[in-house]
Amino acid sequence: MRHVRFAYKPEKLVLAIDELTIPAGRRIFLHGPSGSGKTTLLSLISGVLVPQRGTVSVLGHDLTRLSASARDTLRGSQIGYIFQGFNLIPYLSVGENIALPCELHPSRGARIMESSVSEEVHRLAHRLDIHTHLDSPITHLSSGEQQRVAIARAVIGSPALVVADEPTSALDTDRRDAFLTLLTDVIGEAKKRDDTQTTLLFVSHDRSLATHFDENLSLTEINRSHGLAEASRV
Amino acid sequence: MTLLRLALRSLRARRLSTTLTIFSIGLSVMLLVGVDRLRQATQVGFSGTLSHTDLIVGARGGGLPLLLSSIFHLGNASNNISWDTYQHFAHHPAVAWTIPISMGDSYHGYRVIATDQNFYQHYQYRRNQSLHFAQGHAPEEVFDVVVGAEVAAQIHDHMGQQIVLAHGVQEKSILNHQATPFTIVGILAPTATPVDRAVYITLLGDEAIHFGWSGGTPPAIGEAGPKLDVSKLKVDEITCFLLGAKSRVSTLHLQREINTYKPEPLTSIIPAYTLQELWSLFDYADTALSLVSGAVLVVGLLAMLIALYTVLNERRREIAILRAVGLHARQIFLLFVLESTLIAASGTALGIIAVYALLFGLRNTIEGRFGLPIALVGISTRVELYALATIVCGALLGIVPAWRAYRNSLVDGLNTP
Numbered sequence: 001m002r003h004v005r006f007a008y009k010p011e012k013l014v015l016a017i018d019e020l021t022i023p024a025g026r027r028i029f030l031h032g033p034s035g036s037g038k039t040t041l042l043s044l045i046s047g048v049l050v051p052q053r054g055t056v057s058v059l060g061h062d063l064t065r066l067s068a069s070a071r072d073t074l075r076g077s078q079i080g081y082i083f084q085g086f087n088l089i090p091y092l093s094v095g096e097n098i099a100l101p102c103e104l105h106p107s108r109g110a111r112i113m114e115s116s117v118s119e120e121v122h123r124l125a126h127r128l129d130i131h132t133h134l135d136s137p138i139t140h141l142s143s144g145e146q147q148r149v150a151i152a153r154a155v156i157g158s159p160a161l162v163v164a165d166e167p168t169s170a171l172d173t174d175r176r177d178a179f180l181t182l183l184t185d186v187i188g189e190a191k192k193r194d195d196t197q198t199t200l201l202f203v204s205h206d207r208s209l210a211t212h213f214d215e216n217l218s219l220t221e222i223n224r225s226h227g228l229a230e231a232s233r234v
Numbered sequence: 235m236t237l238l239r240l241a242l243r244s245l246r247a248r249r250l251s252t253t254l255t256i257f258s259i260g261l262s263v264m265l266l267v268g269v270d271r272l273r274q275a276t277q278v279g280f281s282g283t284l285s286h287t288d289l290i291v292g293a294r295g296g297g298l299p300l301l302l303s304s305i306f307h308l309g310n311a312s313n314n315i316s317w318d319t320y321q322h323f324a325h326h327p328a329v330a331w332t333i334p335i336s337m338g339d340s341y342h343g344y345r346v347i348a349t350d351q352n353f354y355q356h357y358q359y360r361r362n363q364s365l366h367f368a369q370g371h372a373p374e375e376v377f378d379v380v381v382g383a384e385v386a387a388q389i390h391d392h393m394g395q396q397i398v399l400a401h402g403v404q405e406k407s408i409l410n411h412q413a414t415p416f417t418i419v420g421i422l423a424p425t426a427t428p429v430d431r432a433v434y435i436t437l438l439g440d441e442a443i444h445f446g447w448s449g450g451t452p453p454a455i456g457e458a459g460p461k462l463d464v465s466k467l468k469v470d471e472i473t474c475f476l477l478g479a480k481s482r483v484s485t486l487h488l489q490r491e492i493n494t495y496k497p498e499p500l501t502s503i504i505p506a507y508t509l510q511e512l513w514s515l516f517d518y519a520d521t522a523l524s525l526v527s528g529a530v531l532v533v534g535l536l537a538m539l540i541a542l543y544t545v546l547n548e549r550r551r552e553i554a555i556l557r558a559v560g561l562h563a564r565q566i567f568l569l570f571v572l573e574s575t576l577i578a579a580s581g582t583a584l585g586i587i588a589v590y591a592l593l594f595g596l597r598n599t600i601e602g603r604f605g606l607p608i609a610l611v612g613i614s615t616r617v618e619l620y621a622l623a624t625i626v627c628g629a630l631l632g633i634v635p636a637w638r639a640y641r642n643s644l645v646d647g648l649n650t651p
């Protein structure tokens with residue numbers, strides 16, 4: 001990510017990042033207090049938004065040169081995404097939620113470890129201990145179980161990058177550590193069983209989680225938008 | 235394919251609102267198609283009031299009044315036709331049959347029609363239905379009378395009863411033919427045509443009740459009328475007659491010949507044409523009904539728009555998730571349009587199935603009670619057009635929430651509000 005400038009409204013700069021490199025195959029913790037532009041940064045990385053200036057390269061593709069639908073396809077086939085909470089489509093069952101990326105993107109379906117998507121869903125569900133809920137509506141699940149379903153959906157078909165946006169904020173402290181361990185393990189397994197190196201980009205305002213990761217970054221240090229805003233005013 | 239499944243599952247998840255919306259559209263379509271079907275049935279029934287009659291012949295006058303007075307018993311004929319003229323055309327080589335009709339008296343407001351055996355033999359309605367007797371037989375004696383089905387039902391007349399006819403066609407006549415009571419010898423089966431609303435006597439019977447009259451008035455009070463001698467009765471005039479030609483081709487020739495008949499000024503009409511002309515008078519009522527049902531359909535579609543639009547905000551998170559798993563913004567748009575199209579299509583199918591099931595189930599009742607031949611009415615291009623228009627309108631209306639969802643998906647990105 002180079003010389004990136006992004007603003008929702010012309011007069012209010014949200015992101016100004018001169019240089020950000022996330023090494024492939026690593027588990028990265030990105031710290032940022034709320035309101036520091038975390039979700040905006042992730043939207044840029046996953047290609048939902050494009051910067052007004054600068055370039056964003058993800059997995060070897062320059063997103064600023066790709067068409068909107070090419071970015072959508074790249075995101076769907078190469079990136080798994082975990083939200084803070086409410087990660088699931090309410091009208092699909094747990095199993096259907098997990099299988100969704102494989103149905104939308106054949107290339108993800110092609111990278112599964114089992115012989116069929118439904119077996120892969122079962123394997124992941126077993127691994128994440130949600131296999132008893134596969135056919136239930138998602139409303140029957142606790143928030144911890146819902147977040148585990150989100151992990152399964154993010155890692156199915158071994159995407160090259162998994163982005164997690166504060167996925168633990170809805171969980172209590174005990175479960176938070178268990179969830180993180182599970183997440184990093186499952187990502188690690190996806191890496192081991194497949195040649196592709198799955199990168200994990202984990203964003204949170206909670207510095208105490210940083211110990212679970214290979215590398216630490218701080219968005220407040222990277223993002224100079226406030227400084228620039230001050231400067232331009234002066 | 236995945237989109238279609240998503241749309242179906244999403245609609246199923248909002249079962250109640252989806253069902254209600256489908257029902258409201260179904261009801262509107264049902265109304266629209268129902269009105270249209272009944273209109274067509276009414277038209278078929280109406281043009282079937284009289285069939286296989288090639289010409290109606292009366293004294294010189296307008297075609298519409300002639301049809302109204304002879305078939306619908308509305309208004310009066312301007313003049314009569316002489317018996318000789320009638321005989322001339324009754325024995326015309328191109329003519330297969332004629333039905334003479336003489337009118338002028340009434341019974342409880344129902345017309346008294348003097349005619350002969352040909353009426354029971356040749357009168358046909360609704361393509362090829364002939365007259366049948368529910369009870370009894372055609373009048374044979376001078377004072378025999380046959381009543382139509384509605385007359386029998388309304389006045390509670392029964393076989394063998396003696397009835398007194400009234401002079402003139404007003405409901406409350408000051409002059410009754412008390413001296414000449416008639417005996418009911420037959421009751422016609424219901425036809426759901428004006429035939430039900432009249433009583434039928436013989437031509438001689440008509441002469442008999444006016445025997446001894448001069449200048450259209452009875453003998454003065456105290457003045458003794460001549461004694462009725464049935465053997466001296468003879469028919470001088472009739473009001474009009476129906477005519478069946480030997481071949482359809484000769485009808486126009488015959489019409490021309492009648493209209494230019496020198497000895498007496500006559501008018502002849504082709505009933506099918508004049509019925510059509512009369513029907514066009516009712517067209518505005520049909521237009522009004524169609525407009526009302528069209529408005530109801532608009533309300534139904536708007537209900538769908540509201541139902542889809544109000545859940546948009548709740549669905550922003552769902553849209554963000556779908557975007558995160560790689561759905562294009564245009565697929566989000568398509569998903570919403572698909573949902574509205576599915577609702578409109580299901581509503582249309584439901585409405586059409588319901589209206590045809592209803593009409594099929596009630597066809598005997600409707601035909602018997604109202605004389606509307608429902609069975610003859612199939613699916614028409616108009617119904618297909620309505621169905622198509624409803625679905626297209628549903629899809630077009632779906633663009634409104636779909637566009638909002640599309641905009642949301644671009645603006646929100648992965649921000650889940």
